Amino acid sequence: MNSTSDDPSLDDAPILHVDLDAFFASVEMLDDPSLRARPLAVGGSGERGVVASVNYEARRYGVHSGMSSVVARRRCPDLLIVPGHFERYEAYSRDFHAVVNDLTPTYEPLGLDEVFADLRGLARLKVRPLTAARALRERVRDELHLECGVGLARNKLFAKLASRRAKPFIENGQVREGPGVVWVSPAHEAAWLEELPVRALWGVGPATESKLGQLGVRSVRDLRRIDEAALARYVGSSMAATLVGFSRGEDPRGVVVERAAKSLGHDQTFARSLTGADVVRAVGHHAGVVSRALRERRVVARTLSLLVRFDDLTSVTRSQTLSFGVDDTAAIATLGEALLESIPSRGAVRLLGLYASSFVAREDNEVQLRFAWPEGDAAPREDGRRHQIGLEALRDAVDEVRAKFGVRAVARASELGPEGVRVDRQRGDDPFGPRPGDDRGVVSGP
DNA sequence: TCTGGGGTCCTAGGACCC
């Protein structure tokens, strides 16, 4: 199916996809060679844990990433599940990107362990795609001591399918070596797609697969026969157009080199669900994580979102966009708490997430704040002064949240007395709490 | 199989402006 005998031209194989094999698990085995011979997974080992990465020894037992740890251990009782060391993975990822960058600067990372690259810029260097792909694999192996699969094709769709085919695979419970590098020649594209289940296409998950099933669409061949308008009624017009394109082997997505982050956040599923004041404390902890990440990136966020997943697995989100950006822990914690207050409780909290978006460069935010500076007053110079303006505006924002959602109509478990009567939390040091003669924010409720 | 934590994108409705 793939041709490895002659090296295609850049026109026939401009897009390369590299995917590191069992990345997290492989790094753990490099850091501790005694783990090599045994089935290993990286992830949470508790009741609510999920395995994020699995070595090939464990895959022989049918364990794969994304699987709950309970199920994984059922399939493989000898499975060793170790916690992740993400700084290590990030360090390896940086080295990986550096190796790709030596091949071409036109590359696009996906997560820590995958990269798309556009090789067209190498035309003048007379680089041949297969030669480049093999050299890339060699360098990843020699310098990082990691294995990877490389795919080459006309577009991202086929390059990704190809790299998957390049990797080791399990056959009859045994690990088989893959070819390492696979090129999908344009002449063979149709054959590649023909038998492929729709689930193998990028963007088709369980929900879309099920919707397509209702239309009788299971394979890419089925997809080609279906009317796009009919498809759109089930999966939306955007997804319909994408899928129809894929079914014809068309993928307009380019390699995007500098993809600026649009949001960041932190969420955590608790080993034991939280109630009452513990939830508020968790918001404070998340605020610390998020604000540090914002400062590290030298941006401030105008939008904050809070996600709460209850024990019944229902999720609720609340978000608030400010006219200015924030990056300090206290401000984010206060806003997060206001958002939390606005969510009607449905019992114990299983997962809490806090996310920041609508980034503004820190310097630009300062300019914005100066605009808001009262007439005739001096422009803020030192940080403390600037901070105060933020607090004033922030207080308004918190009031806005409370006004919008009618906070008094809802009480957290922590604020309920034994009879379910709301007890006001005493927070004399809270700069955002009610002030004397100030009843803003209390617009509804019993 | 009742499921993590980092993200991205899409959809649909409402508010607001021209």
Next chain:
DNA sequence: TCTGGGGTCCTAGGACCC
């Protein structure tokens, strides 16, 4: 005063990726 269309921003939820 009522009406419509288009554009943009915000919000909530959902699906998907690694």
